[in-house]
Amino acid sequence: xxxxxxxxxxxxxxxxxxxxxxxxxIANEFSDRCTPxxxxxxxxxxxxxxxxxxxxxxxxxxxxxxxKRFHGRAFNDPVVQNQKNKLTYDLVPMETGVxxxxxxxxxxxxxxxxxxxxxxxxxxxxTAETNLKKPVCDCVISVPAFFTNAERSSVLNAAxxxxxxxxxxxxxxxxASLAYGIYKPDLPVPEEKPKIVVFAxxxxxxxxxxxxxxxxxxLKVLATAFDPQLGGQDFDEVLVEYFxxxxxKRYNLNVKSKIRALLRLHQECEKLKKLMSANSMxxxxxxxxxxxxxxxxxxxxxxxxxxxxxxxxxxxxxxxQSVMEQTQLKxxxxxxxxxxxxxxxxPAVKERIANFFEKAVSTTLNADEAVAxxxxxxxxxxxxxxxxxxxxxxxxxxxxxxxKWIAEGDELGGHEVFSRNHPVxxxxxxxxxxxxxxxLEAFYSNPQTLPYPEVKIGQFIIWDVLPQTNGEKSKxxxxxxxxxxxxxSLSTASMTEKVKVEENEAAMETELGPYTPDTVENxxxxxxxxxxxxxxxxxxxxxxxxxxxxxSPEMEQEENQAGNAETNCKSNTxxxxxxxxxxxxxxxxxxxxxxxxxxxxxxxxxxxxxxxxFEKEGDMIMQDKLEKxxxxxxxxxxxxxxxFREKLCGPFEKFISTKDQKLFSTLLSETENWLYEDGEDQAxxxxxxxxxxxxxxxxxxxxxxxxxxxxxxxxxxLRQRLQYYAKLMGESRxxxxxxxxxxxxxxxxxxxxxxxxxxxMNKAMETQAKLNFDQDPIIHASEIKEKQKELDTICNxxxxxxxxxxxxxxxxxxxxxxxNSKNGGGREPMENxxxxxxxxxxxxxxxxxxxxxxxxxxxxx
Numbered sequence: 001x002x003x004x005x006x007x008x009x010x011x012x013x014x015x016x017x018x019x020x021x022x023x024x025x026i027a028n029e030f031s032d033r034c035t036p037x038x039x040x041x042x043x044x045x046x047x048x049x050x051x052x053x054x055x056x057x058x059x060x061x062x063x064x065x066x067x068k069r070f071h072g073r074a075f076n077d078p079v080v081q082n083q084k085n086k087l088t089y090d091l092v093p094m095e096t097g098v099x100x101x102x103x104x105x106x107x108x109x110x111x112x113x114x115x116x117x118x119x120x121x122x123x124x125x126x127t128a129e130t131n132l133k134k135p136v137c138d139c140v141i142s143v144p145a146f147f148t149n150a151e152r153s154s155v156l157n158a159a160x161x162x163x164x165x166x167x168x169x170x171x172x173x174x175x176a177s178l179a180y181g182i183y184k185p186d187l188p189v190p191e192e193k194p195k196i197v198v199f200a201x202x203x204x205x206x207x208x209x210x211x212x213x214x215x216x217x218x219l220k221v222l223a224t225a226f227d228p229q230l231g232g233q234d235f236d237e238v239l240v241e242y243f244x245x246x247x248x249k250r251y252n253l254n255v256k257s258k259i260r261a262l263l264r265l266h267q268e269c270e271k272l273k274k275l276m277s278a279n280s281m282x283x284x285x286x287x288x289x290x291x292x293x294x295x296x297x298x299x300x301x302x303x304x305x306x307x308x309x310x311x312x313x314x315x316x317x318x319x320x321q322s323v324m325e326q327t328q329l330k331x332x333x334x335x336x337x338x339x340x341x342x343x344x345x346x347p348a349v350k351e352r353i354a355n356f357f358e359k360a361v362s363t364t365l366n367a368d369e370a371v372a373x374x375x376x377x378x379x380x381x382x383x384x385x386x387x388x389x390x391x392x393x394x395x396x397x398x399x400x401x402x403x404k405w406i407a408e409g410d411e412l413g414g415h416e417v418f419s420r421n422h423p424v425x426x427x428x429x430x431x432x433x434x435x436x437x438x439x440l441e442a443f444y445s446n447p448q449t450l451p452y453p454e455v456k457i458g459q460f461i462i463w464d465v466l467p468q469t470n471g472e473k474s475k476x477x478x479x480x481x482x483x484x485x486x487x488x489s490l491s492t493a494s495m496t497e498k499v500k501v502e503e504n505e506a507a508m509e510t511e512l513g514p515y516t517p518d519t520v521e522n523x524x525x526x527x528x529x530x531x532x533x534x535x536x537x538x539x540x541x542x543x544x545x546x547x548x549x550x551x552s553p554e555m556e557q558e559e560n561q562a563g564n565a566e567t568n569c570k571s572n573t574x575x576x577x578x579x580x581x582x583x584x585x586x587x588x589x590x591x592x593x594x595x596x597x598x599x600x601x602x603x604x605x606x607x608x609x610x611x612x613x614f615e616k617e618g619d620m621i622m623q624d625k626l627e628k629x630x631x632x633x634x635x636x637x638x639x640x641x642x643x644f645r646e647k648l649c650g651p652f653e654k655f656i657s658t659k660d661q662k663l664f665s666t667l668l669s670e671t672e673n674w675l676y677e678d679g680e681d682q683a684x685x686x687x688x689x690x691x692x693x694x695x696x697x698x699x700x701x702x703x704x705x706x707x708x709x710x711x712x713x714x715x716x717x718l719r720q721r722l723q724y725y726a727k728l729m730g731e732s733r734x735x736x737x738x739x740x741x742x743x744x745x746x747x748x749x750x751x752x753x754x755x756x757x758x759x760x761m762n763k764a765m766e767t768q769a770k771l772n773f774d775q776d777p778i779i780h781a782s783e784i785k786e787k788q789k790e791l792d793t794i795c796n797x798x799x800x801x802x803x804x805x806x807x808x809x810x811x812x813x814x815x816x817x818x819x820n821s822k823n824g825g826g827r828e829p830m831e832n833x834x835x836x837x838x839x840x841x842x843x844x845x846x847x848x849x850x851x852x853x854x855x856x857x858x859x860x861x
Contacts, residue, residue, distance in 0.1 A: 005139065011065075017376055026127065038063060115158075147486070195214040203231055247298075274345075337362060340370045396422065401418040420446070437464065440490065442480075499590075629684055640698070704777065
């Protein structure tokens, strides 16, 4: 299985994958690990990422960027209307929300933001599949912590359209926290005070802060805060506005009247901002042919830039102050401050964060890739194919959620079911006393904390509610939850019904809550996730912590009465055995009935609509593939023309006749002219036919050239093999000891094969030498290599035949040893010493070392 984490940012995207060696961020086809969040539409295909960004100036009206804000938004939303005038493309209202109007396939088409995001995800998916060399399906996608129910559902819809199974939508800061804590070996044990770390993330569009508590194997988010309108693009806007005013004064240019000029200025201001982060001196800004064929210049330094953006820098402390108030922590309780996001590289932003906490900030994490790496780690935890170290993650809900309903007497009832910073994922059970179907409405309790005006979450209708047989109201139990994606939903609803049964029937086991009109019960689904370092194989473990449920007062009374009746019955039976037994009272069991739920959530697409978008995305993927193949063949024709034209007057010149050369040159020129006129936009098969026509004349010439290069080398190799075998035959005739074990008949086979091959080679070389260079060769290099292979097959097994092993008889060995001992014993000391020196065997360096083991091989005939 693939394990992939996608960080879809406002401006850039990153992909991280899990492998046996750990987590790594992968590069795209341009060898860049950063893929721009840009989609461009053309007359034949779509472009995504870097290819789309390159079309931003030339195809501005059909190039879509900065669309992340439109998830879960209606067209008349104030956020959409505020951003509308800042875009180069047109927005249109659609039934499913905000849409973009583009020219695609030479006609006007509308795509909603989910489809555009799906196109970007498709590109990221292809990049991951190319790197992993296997299909990608399961993934974890990052979202801002301030995304509401509607926005999260919209991102999930986009993942479905792209053919991805999103295992979890993970908050940006939570993903970075996981990437930080999973590799920390020095975290305190669970019994000790946790390590408190603040994560500050300022990207291109928003500023997010979270406070996390770390213990060994545990990550708990304590609080989050954010400013969705404070990011790198706001600092870019400051520079753009300044230079627009400057160019108006100096050059009398209205930059905002020309979209191309404005886009170029945005790009240059972004580069200028990055340069000022590393340099405090004056940085020049130069743009050639900016407007009306005028070159413009300007300059900016860090001090001036900070003065211009002072109003933005003041807003940095707001989210920081908010998380401290939510957690009731003191500055001394903070152990570390980690900064991530590209905009935290601005020195003034970094300085503001450090001054607020009165502590130096840390850059342990990669500012750009930390979120993607955290998502890949989470995906590894949720994948059954990976096993990793045990690590528990508890996130929080950024906004409080309430339910309201119509109570008795048509009065509105309500309850805050999830408070701010409530742990997620989490489930709760609500108990209602009802006799008819009823409706629940979910909404965000505190609109002031929301970054957007959307408050409503959805409506839920519980059907088939009936009163009890005795006329009493039924107890309806409703389970609500905030799931692993951070999305609120009503999961199940059930009703208990009292049924009279005979004594011998077993009672059904049922959870009973108090018969109050409306009660809330915590079930508490806390997801615990495991991950490791040496082997990455995560497991997911669900711990259901169920809060104790007090028994119903009515049921306790019924049970006591039943117990007393049974005791009285036993005593009466003992006293009066002659009386007939009392009639048995029927027992009551509780039957649970599941109830259907009608849900109408904000921004929840129907399956039919999602399937239609999925099929449409598949058609566009196929169109992109066909266009890529068509473009590849067209480029192949152009490349063949330029390559062969240059070689016809160079290395190929002597391998083609004068007549054919003129004919081929004319054909190349005609094809080139056609390619840039009528052949500019043709079907793939037309280019294939043109290439085949060129290759009919070009391939034989190329073949002659290659054969002329390979054939002499092949003949040389064959000649060397013949000389080698001929030398061995000569040594065999001279009774060289090394070849005496080879039979004469075997050597005759070698001699025959050598002579036949030598005769064939001489004849082939003589025949080939009679041909001109512009004639097709008679002898090919492949034939020569095949002939050499046949020669080796016959000769090599014979000449490399090993010598037979001959063992010395034991009696002879024994006799020799006795003789040696006698001779050795009768020699003089000096003679023995001389003999020892004569028989000494030198080692490789010319010396014998003590303890060296020496062996000799003896061949005995």
